[in-house]
Amino acid sequence: MSPVTRIWMGFAALGAALIHLAVGVTAPFPLSVLLVGFGIAELGWGIATLARDRIIVPRIIVGAALIPVFIWGATAALGSGLGVTSAQTGLPLYPMAVASLLNIFLAATVAIAQRHASNKVPAPVGAALHGTGTPSGWRFLTGVVAGGFLLSALTTPALAATEIGSHALPHGSHGVTAVIMPQPVDHGSH
Amino acid sequence: MRTSPNRLIATVFGAVYVLVGLLGFAVTGGVGFIATQGELLLGIFEVNPLHNVAHLLIGAALLIAGLSNVTAAKATNSTIGAVYLLLGIVGFFIASTALNILALNTADHFLHLASAIVLLGVGLTADKTVRSHATA
Numbered sequence: 316m317s318p319v320t321r322i323w324m325g326f327a328a329l330g331a332a333l334i335h336l337a338v339g340v341t342a343p344f345p346l347s348v349l350l351v352g353f354g355i356a357e358l359g360w361g362i363a364t365l366a367r368d369r370i371i372v373p374r375i376i377v378g379a380a381l382i383p384v385f386i387w388g389a390t391a392a393l394g395s396g397l398g399v400t401s402a403q404t405g406l407p408l409y410p411m412a413v414a415s416l417l418n419i420f421l422a423a424t425v426a427i428a429q430r431h432a433s434n435k436v437p438a439p440v441g442a443a444l445h446g447t448g449t450p451s452g453w454r455f456l457t458g459v460v461a462g463g464f465l466l467s468a469l470t471t472p473a474l475a476a477t478e479i480g481s482h483a484l485p486h487g488s489h490g491v492t493a494v495i496m497p498q499p500v501d502h503g504s505h
Numbered sequence: 506m507r508t509s510p511n512r513l514i515a516t517v518f519g520a521v522y523v524l525v526g527l528l529g530f531a532v533t534g535g536v537g538f539i540a541t542q543g544e545l546l547l548g549i550f551e552v553n554p555l556h557n558v559a560h561l562l563i564g565a566a567l568l569i570a571g572l573s574n575v576t577a578a579k580a581t582n583s584t585i586g587a588v589y590l591l592l593g594i595v596g597f598f599i600a601s602t603a604l605n606i607l608a609l610n611t612a613d614h615f616l617h618l619a620s621a622i623v624l625l626g627v628g629l630t631a632d633k634t635v636r637s638h639a640t641a
Contacts, residue, residue, distance in 0.1 A: 467616075
């Protein structure tokens with residue numbers, strides 16, 4: 316697996332962690348515990364994956380990364396059956412969709428890497444998921460910067476769409492700078 | 506410097522942050538030092554004077570580290586990346602409170618999160634074989 320792919324996986328885990336933490340804080344009790352727990356786990360896994368030259372616990376990640384997606388899917392399906400909107404379930408649509416996209420990317424990438432590893436010469440699974448030497452060069456930097464900005468472009472609006480994020484725009488800066496109305500110049504002449 | 510991703514990223518991000526810090530003072534003339542509502546830089550990023558000072562300090566730290574050696578650049582990138590990630594988490598919780606002394610808005614969060622991700626990514630992954638005396 317190339318260093319850039321591994322870094323993107325770490326980024327995806329960090330993005331999903333931020334969204335799950337932001338949604339989990341205001342979600343109803345059982346969902347809150349689950350989402351905050353997954354957020355903390357994703358944060359730790361993302362940083363560990365960046366810090367080490369290999370994917371940590373790849374076999375667990377393939378299944379575990381999909382659990383929040385199933386939780387959201389089950390809650391949404393149950394909610395729609397009962398006529399409850401996604402916002403009322405405590406799991407807003409857009410943030411959970413972005414987090415699920417990141418989780419699916421994680422699970423799919425690890426699964427593909429494992430498949431490639433099993434097709435090669437017999438070796439420990441983790442070894443085939445190691446990075447290929449010290450990353451360097453413009454290609455690496457371009458990949459990292461592009462990944463960072465892409466993830467931020469996905470994650471920031473998702474965080475802003477959470478209940479906690481809706482308070483993040485201070486008064487008077489909701490995308491409009493200022494509208495200055497022209498004042499009458501000379502009142503005295505009337 | 507060309508062979509070290511950490512030095513390159515630290516130097517580029519450092520220069521950008523110093524520039525952003527200096528430009529910020531051009532729009533925050535009448536704003537209180539820790540006002541929770543600042544002025545918009547480039548029409549998007551909300552800043553106050555404390556925010557400008559923070560940009561200048563972070564930019565200077567990154568620039569100096571990037572121009573010094575790989576070890577300093579790697580440590581500075583990782584540290585500032587972690588702090589920005591923390592700010593990305595905490596910032597959302599304090600944005601509408603009096604604790605928002607940096608006058609953060611959503612555009613700020615985007616820039617901080619992107620910076621955190623890139624700095625942390627490069628700091629934790631690149632230049633792992635460098636020894637403490639290396640100056641590649």
